[in-house]
Amino acid sequence: MSDTAVDTDEADQDVPKVVSSRFDVADGHTLDGYTRSGSFEGYAALRRVLTMTPGAVSELVKDATLLGRGGAAFPAGVKWGFCPPGVWPRYVVVNGDESEPGTYKDRLLMERDPHQLIEGSLIAAYAIGAAQVFLYVRGEMPHAQERIAAALNEAYEANLIGKNILGTDFSVDVVLTWGAGAYIVGEETALIESLEGNRGMPRLKPPFFPAAKGLYMMPTIVNNVETLSNLPWLLNHGVAEYRSIGTEASPGTRLIALSGDVERPGVYEVPQGTTTFRELFESERYGGGIRGGHELKMFIPGGASAPWFFPEQVDLPLEGRVVGGEGSMLGSGAVVVMDDTTDAVRACLRLVRFFARESCGKCTPCREGTVWEEKILQRILDGQGRPSDLDLLLDVADNISPGPYPLAAYAEADLEAIPFPPRQTTICPLGPSSVAPITSAIRRFRHEFEDKINRKDSIPVTSAGMSNV
Amino acid sequence: MSEKPRDLEITEPVEITLNGELITAQNGELLIDACERNGSYIPRFCYHPRMSPVGMCRMCLVEVDTGRGAALQPSCMIPVSDGMSVDTESDGVAKAQDGILEFLLANHPLDCPVCDKGGECPLQDQAYAYGPGESRFVEEKRHNEKPIPISDLVFLDRERCILCDRCTRFADEVAGDPLIHFIHRGSHTEVNTFPGEPFASYFSGNTVQICPVGALTASPYRFKARPWDLEETESTCTRCSVGCRVTVESSRNEVLRLQGVDSDPVNWSWLCDKGRFGFEAGNSRNRISQPLLRSESGELSEVRWNTALDGAASAISAAVDGRGPQSVAVLGGARLTNESAYAWTKLAKGVIGTDNVDCQLGDGLPAELVLGLPGASIDEVCESGATVLYLGPDAKEELPVLYLRLRHAADSDGVKIVEVGPTLTGLSPYVAESITALPGETASVVAALLDGTSEHVQASALLRDASDLKVVIGRANLAEDETITVKAANLIRESVPGATFLPALRRGNVRGALEAGLSPGLLPGGAVLAGTVPPGWQSVPTEKGGSASEILEDAANGRVEVLILLGSDPLRDFPDRSLARRALAGAKTVISVDPFVNASAELADLVLAASMFSESAGTTTNLEGRVTTLNQKVTPPGTARDDWMIAVDLTDRLGADLGVETSAADLLHEMAEFSDAHVALRDGDPVGDGVMLDISGRDLVTPAEFEVPAANAYSLRLVLNRTMYDKGTLLAESPSSAGLAGESVVKLSAADAAPLGVDGSTQVKVTSEHGSVIVAATIDPKVPKGVAVMHHVLGDVDAGTLLVSGDPVCDVRVEVS
Amino acid sequence: MARLTPDNLLLARKIIARFPKPRSATIMLCHLAQEQDGYLSEEAMAQIAELIGATPAEVLGTASFYEMFKMHPVGKYCVNVCTNISCQLLGGEELLEHAEEVMGIRSGSTTEDGMFTLEDVECVAACTEAPAVQVNYRYFNKVSPEGFDELLEDLRSGELSRTIPPHGTLGYVRQDLDGDRIANITPPSQQVEPVWFPDGDSDEGPAK
């Protein structure tokens, strides 16, 4: 179990480490380590919070514009405010189901700094008046589960969780629970279903958003692990200092998992909006350049669900709004770099297969459509493609996620826009996400598809995707 | 799909734009219903108006604009709100819907020619109407083993399934039997049962009706007919007194299928499996098509109607001449239409002059209660926020669709039910509180609840605080005398003057038969026998007759010479089995009017072949007093005929005239003319959901007091009740259901079983003062300490031999044999 | 086997008690059963159904939704090779092929000796360490074909038996489920306002 490369360079103190300051502290996961090391004193924020009114805590978080790090970048403070007044009990659900391909940050936060997450969860619980916190960790992460369990036991012992926390009236339990292998459970309403013991199938919203009717149809705040892990630092350093990092619209930092064809893949904490993709890929501090001196062919700026970007977009800053304006998303902070040796069709199939395998099966277009897309792409790779397949693929995609809706950048490049954010014939964006790689790949690399269709020889593929569910 | 949006009274109107036109809809109702009601039918598969929407199939996508721009939304999930604008016909909507259809068809086997649903399949219809001509899906389709049985009655073809969640939602949400479920995920999702645990739900047939494709099929109908060969008529199920509305579908003079009709006040489109599949009995080869007369050699053999009727008439005349009119008795009548029931009342009371007439067999409620108590309808009992005192048989077993309504009321509409009875029931998981009343204690437990002395403080407060108490009243235990129930009813009336009552009657048309006067001391419409002669009648009996048990007693000791069994089978249905046997042996002439030679008819001297459900037209009255029509769909076998015709013929033979000019309807009209209860029928015949009788209650006599003996050496009290599937004639004659009846058992609480050494299925001897039986014992968590439960007409063990009618309770001793 | 042992039954009851509604414990109980038996048996699902007040069909419906629950016995070690995009780019698919070859089985099956089950899996959140492999959900990073062979060897020889428990076991450390520091569980029906939460907008001050 070798160590993951993380940005641990002590010299780079120009950017404060908001959430990753204990990643390289050997005992940073223990209560002792948490209170002794890192960029703030562990549980000092909780102590401070307990002297404030819950409303003041919410206000502070709202003022900081703490954007959700789970993908949708919705401001946490605003979301907390959606709990209907006077309706009890309320619940906090911590979304530690991290499964978006390319995304690797919540696991680190849970394994290496579990107390930071617990403290953040307690702050959220205090602010909204939650009766219980459910910490839902992805099933396939036993190490994270162990670290959190140990941290919870320590924190209970130290009267930081449970009855009359630190001698105050504030009482809340944090219950560790975990999943069992289903990407869709990361979607907040599916997560709630799963927590209720059901199949993880999303609920339609509207009519009900979890903040109003969530777990057991009670007000429920679902927040991502990284979102909550920001709270202790924020409460320690205050809004002004927090807002001094990043940009006006997107303050603070983000943990970016940079993977794929770069020399130095790793998880880096970067300020939002001030770093460009080029810097991320090329600087010695981060990616160290495209692997083996190859050229960049394309990259995914925010996880498998995000439409692809191409070399002309490398100078965009890592900021949600800008990336969004260009027709993709920063999503969950997963940047996947693909160099010029990458087979666009193969990459496309791999991503589509992911969505086909992970569809919950509730909506007809997602259940039937993603598998259909996968079969067509597989056929093309197998040398059984037909010229009509590309239009068929695009039309099937269109029936899952109707588009296109022109965006300026695409019009200029004489490309039809990718329908993003996706319009959908489905309940949740999973099915429509499968459309992102298809439209990205076909519109940019149509010739690669056509070559395969025309060549008619089978490209050997592995049995990936053949194992049963 | 035949489901219609529910009738709705607009109380909170909002204006929305539907395809450019302003329409008015009810605030909060679902868009899909609002559009349909206003002429825009939106295609759908998963939505069902009687279940909560899930938005799975996505077929109902329309463009909805609530001010933030038009977006595709599933209309089955979107509540209507003021100012909403909806487009159901735009190009975007059409494209999306075509896309969904193509996705649904991608893996569908398209085996329409061999599919039961072919011809009435919304998927097929949609595909023809909107679908692309040729499939673009060239990949291999999903394969699954062809139909697998998921229960004794239902088969599942997973290849045809479109995963609409209707059957699974029904099982969970409506029936409360989540025994079928989605298994696996994504494109591997399938509906299935847990291995070794079939979908044994009393309501499984509904899933077949609501399956939008041919994935679920019912064994009684599979491959029997194509929808276009079927003719249908609306009618009412008469298997129990709930009276669910149905369509009867037949082909070539054979009933092939019953489907539930969405009757808002009654069954909401649901049926129980006994009702749905019970039509099979009508097609049984054991139906009699000619009258049967016991010959010299002692065999029953076919005779012509003239011979049979002459025989019956002369036996009656001889008895009347010899011992007076009361020596003729009529037992039964709950199977009959209202018209036939009235015809027989008139024959018995007006022509023969006997008041020894009872349509119930000692297992019902006294007519005094049914007609005397101020009534509550099913809707009133289930009305949101109501408080209900439930004193009756296990509704899940005996009044299945009433159970569905009560379950929904408790589960979704906040109805608080306090259940008082000798065992837990199918309803128990949903009630506010279940309170045990051991046999004999029903009245005292109720009294304590109402006067505040009960230890069940919460239940007591609930009942005492109810502004408008509803009481479901019936008999949970056939071994407890009916007087105890009467006592409880009187107590309730005294302490809660405004309480209203829904009688939990058992057989199909008991209420209709009672209202027609098939009960001692009564005339049609509940009038008391007191010398007044109804118009159209010549006379009325001078002497009040006896109840079923008195009639049987009189037959046993020879005072009743002619015993007419009007579609009744006392040997199977009268709880006191020994008395029934003695009565049949004691009566000089036993005449059975029945479609079958049932156990009692085996001993009759004459059997008159009667028609059955779907073979005769008329009306029926359900437990709440709702009169609905029964339509004829097929003809009875041979020369079998309607009960009222037999009455007319017999009256002729007795030298009188029943007054039927043209049809049975004349009988109903005659009754309605003088019966105050039937006033609603004076304006015309019932249609659709029917008309309610006047159920405001009439003052009738209070029965005698009773004494419950202290428990004696016989340490357990017997509860005798019914299960849905038993060995009754109609079930036995329905091939697909006959096998579902269980074996005889005695059920004990764990506390009583342990000291006896009873564990799994120990054979025990159950002994009462009057007899004993050997039967298997099981432990049942629904049974409280101190009680032994046996089921009526189940298996070969005759629990009825343990009791004697008239005893308030029946104490038994259980020993390992 | 198959039904929960008395110890596990006790644990199961404690797990249930931590949730406002028993059914919420479904997944945790399925894990517990899988930890005991190495897979999720029908008997266990039926027992879980009893414990949480559901039907076995409902438990199966939930369990079968999630990949980690195996309804049949699998190898002692589940070897999961990630082939999703980040790993694919760095040879995940080739590694899977290699694994199939050296293990002599197709992905999705189990070796005859019952030692290994091989699966190709979706992203396991180790994208910067591609290609990634999990054995019973323990991570192995940047696995080369040679590294994979060594891994198998170590697993076979028992070298890793202390760090990698048999299939079904997740965390070695569990959350303590009882003790007097537990606040309470709040069932949704119990609609109480938290004592430390001031009414509406009133500035009642902090928790005391």
Ligand SMILES: Cc1cc2nc3c(=O)[nH]c(=O)nc-3n(C[C@H](O)[C@H](O)[C@H](O)COP(=O)(O)O)c2cc1C
């Ligand atoms: C298909 C899908 C998968 C998702 N997976 C995750 C996930 O693994 N982790 C996560 O935190 N959020 C995930 N989300 C986003 C959540 O629905 C939700 O927005 C988020 O947890 C809210 O937390 P935040 O506001 O703190 O970001 C997913 C959303 C979708 C549609």
Ligand code: SF4
């Ligand atoms: S879009 Fe796919 S994953 Fe999302 S709810 Fe629908 S079927 Fe499930």
Ligand code: FES
């Ligand atoms: S009918 Fe609305 S989604 Fe199926």
